[in-house]
Amino acid sequence: MDDPQLTASIELPQLHVRDKSISQIKAHLQVANKRAELTLDSQVAQASVHSKADINLERDYYTEATIDTSVVGLDPLLAMYLPSLPQGFRVRRNFTRA
Numbered sequence: 001m002d003d004p005q006l007t008a009s010i011e012l013p014q015l016h017v018r019d020k021s022i023s024q025i026k027a028h029l030q031v032a033n034k035r036a037e038l039t040l041d042s043q044v045a046q047a048s049v050h051s052k053a054d055i056n057l058e059r060d061y062y063t064e065a066t067i068d069t070s071v072v073g074l075d076p077l078l079a080m081y082l083p084s085l086p087q088g089f090r091v092r093r094n095f096t097r098a
Contacts, residue, residue, distance in 0.1 A: 004057075006031040020080055034058045045080055047072040 012025040023043045030037045040051040053065040079085055 003034055004031055031057070045072065045076040 006029065008027075008029045010025070010027045014021055014023045015025055024041070026039075026041045028039045034057045036053075036055040036057055038051075038053045038055070040049075042049050048070040050068045051066065053063060056062040075089070078089075
């Protein structure tokens with residue numbers, strides 16, 4: 001195929017992988033003119049995630065990709081991977097940007 005063409009979209013209210021869940025999944029793929037554009041939006045550990053990739057489908061497959069998130073809380077993220085945390089456990093954090 002010299003110049004494939006494809007448009008695809010998918011929406012899932014919730015996806016369970018092992019005992020973890022990802023919600024509000026929306027993905028869109030557009031392939032045309034020897035390029036692919038992919039976007040993916042979701043909610044993980046109470047944070048919004050937006051991903052975008054532009055891929056050249058010839059020669060070196062040059063790709064530019066970004067992942068943007070809202071504030072990622074450490075409490076729900078730790079709870080996903082350390083289910084034995086004491087009830088009411090909270091993480092206090094202070095981040096400083098230089």
